[in-house]
Amino acid sequence: MFYHKLKPFPENFLWGASTSAYQVEGAYQEDGKGLSVQDMHEPPHGITDFKVASDHYHHMLEDVKLMAEMGLKAYRFSIAWSRILHDGDGEINQKGIDFYQDLINALIANHIEPIVTMYHFDLPYELHKQGGWCNRKTIDAFEKYARILFENYGDKVKYWLTINEQNVMINHPNAMNPGRIPSKKELYQQCHNMFVAAAKATVLCHELCPNGKIGPAPNITAIYPEKCNPADVIAADNWESIRCWLYLDMAVYGRYNTLVWSYLEEKGYTPIIEEGDMEIIQQGKPDFLGVNYYATATVCEAKNDGTDCQPRNGDQQVMIGEEGVYRAAVNHYLEETQFGWMIDSIGMRVTLRRIYDRYHLPLLITENGLGAKDEMSEDGKIHDAYRIDYLIRHFHQAQLAISDGVDLIGYCPWAFIDLVSTHQGYGKRYGFVYVDREEQDLKELKRMKKDSFYWYQQVIKQNGLD
Ligand code: BG6
Numbered sequence: 001m002f003y004h005k006l007k008p009f010p011e012n013f014l015w016g017a018s019t020s021a022y023q024v025e026g027a028y029q030e031d032g033k034g035l036s037v038q039d040m041h042e043p044p045h046g047i048t049d050f051k052v053a054s055d056h057y058h059h060m061l062e063d064v065k066l067m068a069e070m071g072l073k074a075y076r077f078s079i080a081w082s083r084i085l086h087d088g089d090g091e092i093n094q095k096g097i098d099f100y101q102d103l104i105n106a107l108i109a110n111h112i113e114p115i116v117t118m119y120h121f122d123l124p125y126e127l128h129k130q131g132g133w134c135n136r137k138t139i140d141a142f143e144k145y146a147r148i149l150f151e152n153y154g155d156k157v158k159y160w161l162t163i164n165e166q167n168v169m170i171n172h173p174n175a176m177n178p179g180r181i182p183s184k185k186e187l188y189q190q191c192h193n194m195f196v197a198a199a200k201a202t203v204l205c206h207e208l209c210p211n212g213k214i215g216p217a218p219n220i221t222a223i224y225p226e227k228c229n230p231a232d233v234i235a236a237d238n239w240e241s242i243r244c245w246l247y248l249d250m251a252v253y254g255r256y257n258t259l260v261w262s263y264l265e266e267k268g269y270t271p272i273i274e275e276g277d278m279e280i281i282q283q284g285k286p287d288f289l290g291v292n293y294y295a296t297a298t299v300c301e302a303k304n305d306g307t308d309c310q311p312r313n314g315d316q317q318v319m320i321g322e323e324g325v326y327r328a329a330v331n332h333y334l335e336e337t338q339f340g341w342m343i344d345s346i347g348m349r350v351t352l353r354r355i356y357d358r359y360h361l362p363l364l365i366t367e368n369g370l371g372a373k374d375e376m377s378e379d380g381k382i383h384d385a386y387r388i389d390y391l392i393r394h395f396h397q398a399q400l401a402i403s404d405g406v407d408l409i410g411y412c413p414w415a416f417i418d419l420v421s422t423h424q425g426y427g428k429r430y431g432f433v434y435v436d437r438e439e440q441d442l443k444e445l446k447r448m449k450k451d452s453f454y455w456y457q458q459v460i461k462q463n464g465l466d
Contacts, residue, residue, distance in 0.1 A: 014409055014410025017416035019077050021080035024054045035126075047424065048426050076115035081124050089140075100153065116160050161214070164217045172314060217292060218244065305323075370430065383450075383451050433448065
């Protein structure tokens with residue numbers, strides 16, 4: 001659709017930026033924090049672990065000052081479950097409560113809206129040892145944790161996100177499971193249990209936080225068929241439903257997507273659904289939907305020749321295929337990042353339109369950004385023109401989606417500050433703020449503003465692009 005005049009970004013648009021606890025905080029065992037599954041990962045040779053990360057735990061006030069200088073209207077961060085409850089379920093760790101209380105207070109003092117993710121890939125290790133999300137005790141532990149968060153921060157935090165990228169944890173479980181990777185049957189049981197946990201937290205939020213709004217934050221992307229060959233279209237539908245709609249249909253409509261349920265039956269992956277589960281899932285309706293968008297995927301007809309091509313060695317955006325379901329194909333219309341992720345700003349408009357059309361709830365972009373090997377130039381600055389270019393294209397498509405009628409309430413690029421990437425450590429940076437450290441050499445962890453920092457500051461000031 002071509003418009004002679006685009007609709008402006010709404011007033012009070014939440015221009016934000018995102019991070020997650022285990023990727024940015026460091027202090028992995030300080031002040032009573034327990035271990036999480038991320039702390040137990042053996043990183044690939046030469047890649048950093050998450051022990052110090054960007055040391056935000058010790059630089060929190062300095063970092064909030066930079067957010068204020070950039071003019072952020074919102075900051076999306078996650079709370080480390082094992083900082084609040086050392087073993088995920090026992091005694092409250094007051095120092096953990098205080099850390100996030102201080103962060104929230106500092107944000108509010110600087111007129112920055114806190115957007116809190118309750119759980120971002122960092123399940124407490126003690127819960128993991130007891131079966132993690134396969135064990136229904138984890139549902140109870142999450143509900144208890146949610147209650148603590150709402151009771152302590154519910155008067156100040158308006159926007160809550162339950163679970164970050166549940167669909168990534170199920171489809172690409174490598175990064176979340178130290179040790180053995182669960183079978184698909186187990187993963188879909190975990191998935192079901194997470195639906196119950198998220199719904200319980202949603203119900204609780206509505207009970208305890210009169211002004212609170214809560215929603216999920218899955219990684220959603222439109223899936224394209226490689227050709228107009230109808231078999232490719234079926235493959236694209238298959239994968240879009242399995243990867244995306246399952247998660248949002250459950251959150252919004254409280255029911256399993258029909259196509260996905262048939263897939264689960266065919267493969268023998270159906271979960272055990274206990275009495276009362278579907279009722280609570282139906283009660284836990286979100287107020288808005290968080291959307292993490294990085295890249296579209298293109299697929300073609302699946303083969304059924306006995307070679308299951310899903311060895312789980314892809315990542316969030318690099319999908320390989322599954323026998324009888326879909327097979328990854330190349331999209332020759334798109335460029336790639338240095339790390340092989342497709343760059344598809346128009347695909348973001350497609351994705352937002354599809355989501356809004358299906359669910360008619362306000363949308364908040366909770367992640368989107370460019371991972372690159374940023375380097376400091378000889379003048380001591382970080383000239384990340386490629387990131388600015390990437391974001392201009394995506395912001396423009398966001399405005400087109402708004403003009404299409406999508407109710408987009410905010411945009412939180414990943415990431416506010418450089419942090420440890422899920423797979424490529426510190427070699428893949430996303431921030432508006434550079435952190436001077438190397439993969440192993442921590443140096444002084446000095447904060448430096450990249451060119452994109454000043455550019456985004458201007459965008460926020462004028463509420464949109466030129
Ligand atoms: C999202 C995750 O999938 O992608 C983030 O929610 C992650 O935690 C981001 O960092 C970028 O991925 P990566 O692998 O480049 O760090």
